[in-house]
Amino acid sequence: MSKQNVLLQVARRGGSFLSLVRKLWQHPKGRVGLILVSLLVLTAILAPVLAPYDPYDVTQRAEKGLRPSLAHPLGTTITTGQDIFSMLIYGTRVSLMIGIITGIILAFLGALMGVMAGYIGGFVDNLIMRTVDVLLVIPTLPLIIVLTGLLGRSYFVIVLVFVLFGWTGLARVIRSLVLVLKNSNYVKAAELAGASRWYIMTKHILPGTSHLIIMNTTLTCAGIMVAEAGLSFLGLGDPTAISWGKMLAEAQGGGALLFGAWWWILAPGAGIFLAVFSFMRIGIVMEEIFNPRMKASSSIYKLFKHLNNDYLDEVFDSMDDEGTTVPPEPSRPAVLESDHD
């Protein structure tokens, strides 16, 4: 029942999601982001059709170390003669898959934790927030390295680890917002009418936070893609797949720096840049749409701090100042209290 209700809620917001896409399209910067993201998604889906060569073919001795030319638009690797353009196209799959899948799971988990902590309060809130505190002080990258060593090197493990440790940011943002929403009149009315906690959480609280969740998810996707590239660069990704981070590691290991094969380094870097940049664009534009008075630049700072998670107080400071997401009648201060049952 619980899951159904959440899903129902998402489904019901389908209409507003379409209108969100329309708003993004009308915004010049948002349109650039949308076009770029759709191009990336198409590239990932159509990779076998688009790639001119087999990127896994490591037996082209005659073709190795070629500079960019018409036959090989981005050149070939200097060790095994793989076509870099084809590798780049296949690498889109890993980045987008990890970024989007992790982003979506994190959105659900973070929202659930945040709403529970904020609305139920008391013991649940304490438990969740203490967990957040613990996760914040453990160094993320070393922990991920240890866990991939223990659980195996596969993308499933990477997504799992990102999910286990990445939900804290969104949970804190959502919690602070829920603390405000909780005291609004319509929630009080629902409580007086005898609605169950779960009903209020899914029907009244969650919709109020949905814009924050969507915006955060796009920025999370961007952050996760950078993190994934870093892990693959360290050789902790799936050893059989082609990813941009792994391409860079191979370039460094294969002597691209020493032999001046700039095309081997620039191409994967450009791929990472393009993917992260386009997701960020959409996230920033969404923020402008939802909260027009908030300066666009602040979200960049947030993303910058994303994996450290300490940007959130700042978000909330600015949101409270603007007052756009706060319901009009915050009659009493938002404090922790469990005045239900």
Added chain:
Amino acid sequence: MKRSYVIKRILYAVFIFFIVLTLNFFIPRIGVSDPAERYYPPQGAMSEIEYDIIKQFTRAQYGFDVSTFQQYIRYLKDLAHFDLGTSLQAGSPKVTALIGERLPWTLVLSVTTLIISLSIGLLFGTLAAWKRGRWQDTALLNASTISVALPAFFIALMLSFYLGFELELFPAYTNPNMVGQFDWSWKAIQVVFNNAALPIMSMALGGIVGYSQTTRNSVIAVTNEDFVITARAKGLSHTTVLYKHVLRNALLPLSTSIGMSISGLIGGAIIIEQVFNWQGMGTLFLQANSTKDYPLMMGIMLFLSAFAILANLVTELFYVILDPRVSVGDKR
């Protein structure tokens, strides 16, 4: 009131540390019934009986001969003596000794990076805030977008390519003898900073942009406050208002973030150290990972966590002292 707050924060930090070290104890034990098998996998032609004997020795050597609970108690006891256990490296060095050896080299990178990015970031951030909406501000915004989308290790590779190999301005790869030959002479210090130039640059680039952005937002937030408007209305000059009224208050939240950024920088330097083969904690951690040296890995993790907890605590207490407007008790 204030003293009780301080005691509460300290107790809470101890509590968090306790949870972290418990996790630290149990994480390497995920999914294994017998750690001896992980530390000493069967090798070559080895009969069951022989392997059993070897496993027993291994268990005794690494302290797996008692129950998990007793191991945990022993782990706590050792920690009370600041003993993080013994590494599996040849010669069985103590984990604390290894960390102590590598920590200064990582600190060279992270502290220098912090100083550079903080000082330049302050300058740029204040400028962007002062010239809000003009080209300086837009330039900062664009720089932020670009620097966030470019991972630091990619910047490191590019710097290594152009400044290291192409122009040969700085060593593209750290001299591995640098650590052993260091003797505090002026020349040795020069060698260290020459080698550290590229790693520091690749980390500082993101840091500069980050601090600029923080400073800018902080300065703008303060500029909108009443006392600044009052100062302006009194007819004070722009520079007086900027230095005496705005900056002093805007730097407050920034100064408290320094502790946390150092712990973040040490942990985050792993990839950069790997690119330049810099012999710091990051490369130590990666070496430990490739040899499945769990005592060493968990020791480094615990050290970094403890550092972060301490930095957090100092920040919280420092903030209350520095900013009298923060009311004690309603935090979190």
